[in-house]
Amino acid sequence: MDKSPSEIPLTPLPNGERLRGKSPLKAFLFDMDGVLFDSMPGHAVAWVKAVERYGLSMTAEEVYMNEGRTGAGTINAIALRTWGREATEQEITDIYAAKSEEFNRYFEAKGEAPVMPGVCDVLDKVRARGLMRVIVTGSGQRSLLDNLNHHFPGQFTRELMVTAFDVKKGKPFPEPYLMGLQKAGITSAEAVVVENAPLGIQSARAAGIFTIAVNTGPLPDSALWDAGANLVFPDMFALADEIDSLEL
Numbered sequence: 001m002d003k004s005p006s007e008i009p010l011t012p013l014p015n016g017e018r019l020r021g022k023s024p025l026k027a028f029l030f031d032m033d034g035v036l037f038d039s040m041p042g043h044a045v046a047w048v049k050a051v052e053r054y055g056l057s058m059t060a061e062e063v064y065m066n067e068g069r070t071g072a073g074t075i076n077a078i079a080l081r082t083w084g085r086e087a088t089e090q091e092i093t094d095i096y097a098a099k100s101e102e103f104n105r106y107f108e109a110k111g112e113a114p115v116m117p118g119v120c121d122v123l124d125k126v127r128a129r130g131l132m133r134v135i136v137t138g139s140g141q142r143s144l145l146d147n148l149n150h151h152f153p154g155q156f157t158r159e160l161m162v163t164a165f166d167v168k169k170g171k172p173f174p175e176p177y178l179m180g181l182q183k184a185g186i187t188s189a190e191a192v193v194v195e196n197a198p199l200g201i202q203s204a205r206a207a208g209i210f211t212i213a214v215n216t217g218p219l220p221d222s223a224l225w226d227a228g229a230n231l232v233f234p235d236m237f238a239l240a241d242e243i244d245s246l247e248l
């Protein structure tokens with residue numbers, strides 16, 4: 001995996017030019033899994049085990065490539081290729097419940113999903129600049145959503161949050177990020193997204209938002225660039241180090 005820092009523009013752009021355009025920056029929109037929480041290893045194990053119970057199969061790499069889709073979207077995609085049809089409402093409910101159970105079991109054994117190393121530094125710097133923090137996630141995982149305030153005190157509010165329960169067409173469609181902009185009352189030019197997954201990057205770029213990818217998982221950087229990322233950082237510490245010198 002190439003994580004060369006040479007891919008990151010470290011010098012200021014000429015003439016006060018900004019990476020993002022001329023609108024004043026008002027908000028950072030954060031994905032949750034693989035950005036706020038180092039939860040993807042648990043999701044990978046949980047999906048592989050849960051779909052197996054229903055005679056379906058999915059590899060861990062596919063979980064990472066499909067990250068960001070709603071549970072229903074993921075289940076329908078693998079149902080289509082194995083059964084030749086979409087899953088029924090009941091199947092979706094059952095398989096997603098099995099996946100949530102496996103996810104909670106994975107982190108019960110290891111303690112809860114850890115906060116992503118370095119992300120609190122990023123959040124503190126964003127807050128220090130007086131910018132809004134919005135969460136835009138495809139997740140419906142109550143155990144993570146309900147614990148946001150505990151792990152990130154004072155950073156997020158329920159009003160500035162888009163989850164699996166809010167959208168009809170999840171990532172990679174633009175709807176989740178467009179809804180995030182709407183909830184914050186801002187335009188795409190006034191926001192920056194922080195994402196870790198190809199489909200999340202596609203969603204954010206389709207919504208017209210400047211997108212910073214942080215490669216916190218096993219995929220090659222090329223998967224994030226190919227999805228349309230404007231910048232790719234190797235981890236949250238690297239982003240925290242550079243966030244104030246990027247001409248956003």
Ligand code: MG
Nearest residue numbers: 031033034197
């Ligand atoms: Mg993610």
